[in-house]
Amino acid sequence: MIKLRKLALLTGIGALAVTGLAGTAYAQRDPAYSQARSSGQVGEKMDGYLGIVGAETPDLKRLVNDINIKRRAVYAQRAQAAQATLEEYALTAGCEAIARTVAGEKYQAPDGSWQTRTAAAPLRDPRCP
Secondary structure, three states, rough: OHHHHHHHHHHHHHHHHOOOOOOHHHHHHOOHHHHHHHHOEEOOOOOOOEEOOOOOOHHHHHHHHHHHHHHHHHHHHHHHHOOHHHHHHHHHHOOOOOOOOOOEEEEEEOOOOOEOOOOOOOOOOOOOO
């Protein structure tokens, strides 16, 4: 049962990788998101959501909250289809999002610290598939 559940979760994440994270297509068209990401104001968190790195502004908080609400909605739908919990699905999505960061972007390391991606592979949670 555990192997079947993990397979269903990974299949769902595979679909997520193909279709992109919720809000990603919209966010990438938003110059504010692109600027915040490239300047290191926001980064990918291990829990599958976007986080604010450093000083929080009302506009930045609004942007991150909007993207995270969209992600959560997609995660909930896909977790149900994969017979996984929202948290399991979001963690796996976070693993994938961190793996897709590029040099210069911020991500959350397993110890909770914010790291800047280099040419090397990012530090990932041991629970990542």
